[in-house]
Amino acid sequence: MPTYSQATRVRAADDRLACAVAAHATLRVPLEALGTLRDNPGLDSSPPLPPRFLRHADEQTVVGLAAVLRAMAAPHMARVDFADWGVLAAPRLLGRLSSAATLNKFVEVGVPAISPHVIPQHSLHAVSSAVSVALGLHGPNFGIGGGPESTAEGLLAALTFLRATQVPGMWLVLTEWDREPTPDGQGGSVTPAVCCASALALVPDKGGPTQLRIRATRVNRPAQGLVAWLADQESDGSSGRWTLPLSWGGHIEFAAGAPMQQRKAA
Amino acid sequence: MxxxxxxxxxxxxxxxxxxxxxxxxxxxxxxxxxxxxxxxxxxxxxxxxxxxxxxxxxxxxxxxxxxxxxxxxxxxxxxxxxxxxxxxxxxxxxxxxxxxxxxxxxxxxxxxxxxxxxxxxxxxxxxxxxxxxxxxxxxxxxxxxxxxxxxxxxxxxxxxxxxxxxxxxxxxxxxxxxxxxxxxxxxxxxxxxxxxxxxxxxxxxxxxxxxxxxxxxxxxxxxxxxxxxxxxxxxxxxxxxRGARAYAELAGFGSTSDAAHMVIPSTDPQPASHAIERALADADVDPGDVDYVNAHAAGTPVGDRAESRAILLALGAAAAHVPVSSSKSMTGHLLSAAAAVEILACLAALERQAVPPTINLDHPDAECSVRHVPNEAQAQRVRVTASNSFGFGGSNVCLVLRAA
The missing domain is CATH 3.40.47.10 (Thiolase/Chalcone synthase)
Known part of the structure; x- marks a missing residue:
């Protein structure tokens, strides 16, 4: 079984809710480019997906799954067996574009207008379930948040749940629009829209220095969200620190260190 | 603990x-x-x-x-x-x-x-x-x-x-x-x-x-x-x-995913069975210690059969003795709230020392061969309950309650 360096971690104030981030990848995709990604979300090295798997999926599911496939492609993740991994996804305001179109048709036409895919593909669990089904992950899968505070809810729930269960690892998938789109009522947006996702591979903490954690002190709200910050970090390869105050006290801190290196198992 | x-x-x-x-x-x-x-x-x-x-x-x-x-x-x-x-x-x-x-x-x-x-x-x-x-x-x-x-x-x-x-x-x-x-x-x-x-x-x-x-x-x-x-x-x-009254202990939780389909339950009972087994292990109870299983059983032809196979696999020989019922026969399916209302059903069983029935169970499906409680509640000792919940996207959850 592979082990990971401890360069990047999530940790609670009392050090009991800690985990390392073994890999992460971020993707930003304009709405008009989503069709291509929907047809082929992976890389050449990605595991094969069921045919037309994302045909009815929400935009955030498409980008979220693509981000997971890119994080999986990191060289040090090549030997990881993901079969028992869990997946937790925290989309923000999933399904707005499709809901506007569906509601239009529903009010005009009634029951026959409703696609049977609306509930399974646009409810809060849709992103985590799609990742679980696509990649054959048999650990727990569930959605978290769904509203404006999804990132904080996702980070907290992932920390908590990883400790509560015996899974070898868990994907945390954060998805959002960079600016919430205004629906055109036909499934598109009248405003420019870029769909974004970060996939974080979380593994149980093995001790060592902390670079990502929940701390008890107060901080100011960050200038940008975690997904946007990670996109910048990944593009220039730098290390740094991102913090988010929690409404109930303390803050979450994500401090990205040197790139993760896989070590041989003892 | x-x-x-x-x-x-x-x-x-x-x-x-x-x-x-x-x-x-x-x-x-x-x-x-x-x-x-x-x-x-x-x-x-x-x-x-x-x-x-x-x-x-x-x-x-x-x-x-x-x-x-x-x-x-x-x-x-x-x-x-x-x-x-x-x-x-x-x-x-x-x-x-x-x-x-x-x-x-x-x-x-x-x-x-x-x-x-x-x-x-x-x-x-x-x-x-x-x-x-x-x-x-x-x-x-x-x-x-x-x-x-x-x-x-x-x-x-x-x-x-x-x-x-x-x-x-x-x-x-x-x-x-x-x-x-x-x-x-x-x-x-x-x-x-x-x-x-x-x-x-x-x-x-x-x-x-x-x-x-x-x-x-x-x-x-x-x-x-x-x-x-x-x-x-x-x-x-x-x-x-603080001198609070205890309804029950939340003793165990287990969860897995089918990883098979966005809507249809897996025909393989292993993932759902593992969720039940993990909840029992988490609660440190054996299958024979379970007094009642509140099934997810929503009334879909595919889902009830898949769950029955999972229960039989998880409980093994004890399945012959453990009563199983679906409160959805009376409450309907509360979707996101289903697991919560079914914990309430388990609390009722613990409090009243009785197992709720599955109503409208006139002709049990031969492929759902768990020990049913058809149409009438059954008075019995209830100390440990298990409650299953399965969702679209292949999520399987089991919760175990124990009398506090």
Missing amino acids: SMDDQVWITGLGAVTPLGNDLRTFADNLLAGRSGVRANELTGLATSLHACTASVGVIPPPRDWSPLDFTARNRLEQLSLTCTVKSLDDAGVWDRRESLRVGLVLGMGAEYLRVWELDILAGGRRVYEPAQDSQSIVHRIHSDLGLRGPAVAVAAACASSGFSFSLAREWIQSGLVDVCLAGGCDLITPMAYAGFFNLRALSRYAGDPVKASRPFDRDRDGFVMGEGGVVFVMESARHARR
Whole structure:
């Protein structure tokens, strides 16, 4: 079984809710480019997906799954067996574009207008379930948040749940629009829209220095969200620190260190 | 684990098709009364006639401003009422601002429901993103002055099952003193239409109370229900120190994924069986120690068979003796709130020392060969219960309760 360096971690104030981030990848995709990604979300090295798997999926599911496939492609993740991994996804305001179109048709036409895919593909669990089904992950899968505070809810729930269960690892998938789109009522947006996702591979903490954690002190709200910050970090390869105050006290801190290196198992 | 570290359920707030308090709910459940009725779903150009288990007008919390309450959408009303009632029942309502109180609610499709309710009321919220500035859990958290974390969780029909695991972990890791856990969901016209077009709903045309028929060979889908249940949970140490009443211990949690299909349960019983096995192991109980299994069994032909195979596999030889029933035969399927209302059914079994029946079980499906409790409750010793919840996307959850 592979082990990971401890360069990047999530940790609670009392050090009991800690985990390392073994890999992460971020993707930003304009709405008009989503069709291509929907047809082929992976890389050449990605595991094969069921045919037309994302045909009815929400935009955030498409980008979220693509981000997971890119994080999986990191060289040090090549030997990881993901079969028992869990997946937790925290989309923000999933399904707005499709809901506007569906509601239009529903009010005009009634029951026959409703696609049977609306509930399974646009409810809060849709992103985590799609990742679980696509990649054959048999650990727990569930959605978290769904509203404006999804990132904080996702980070907290992932920390908590990883400790509560015996899974070898868990994907945390954060998805959002960079600016919430205004629906055109036909499934598109009248405003420019870029769909974004970060996939974080979380593994149980093995001790060592902390670079990502929940701390008890107060901080100011960050200038940008975690997904946007990670996109910048990944593009220039730098290390740094991102913090988010929690409404109930303390803050979450994500401090990205040197790139993760896989070590041989003892 | 020491007894002090156990996590107890010490309060509950319910709005369900079988009643809004444990006594009424247990009376109806054990008497085999159905909450399913013929209803009209309004708000469309034409009304929609449906068999559902509805809760009607949601009662506001005690002493809450009626004006404020009616200004909220129905999903928020439901969540608020259940949350306040639960804190009140546990005896911590007046102390909630001096404790670190967390909030975890199973809510699988909050925004789909809220955007729909708004459109049907003449609004345009789905077109105006600025209106979505705060989710329901965060608004309740803020309105009640709670001082712990708050999240919504979703795993389709297993949603509220996850709330118990997170709440227990927050308590045991010291993040909170007390945590609210549960789930709420509504019947809306679009949700009804979505499930109808998925061919997941019963199309039974006779007496509505006969429509929900889990495990019966003539079942043809589930009946939608609505409602919510929110529980107060805390450590045994904390509960004892303040002299709280304990309904039960949340003793075990197990969860897996089928990883097979976005809607259809896996034909392989292993993943669901593993969820049950992990919950029993977490509770440190053997299959033979289980006195009652509240099945997910919604009444779909595929789902009930898949669950039966999983129960038989997980319980092994003990399956011949462990009674299994589906309270959805009476409550309908409460979707995101299903796991929560079925924990309430397990509390009723523990309190009354009786196992609730599966009503309308006249001809058990030969491929659902668990030990049924057909049509009439069964008096017996109940110390340990297990409750299954399975959701779209292949989520499998099992929760184990033990008498405190």
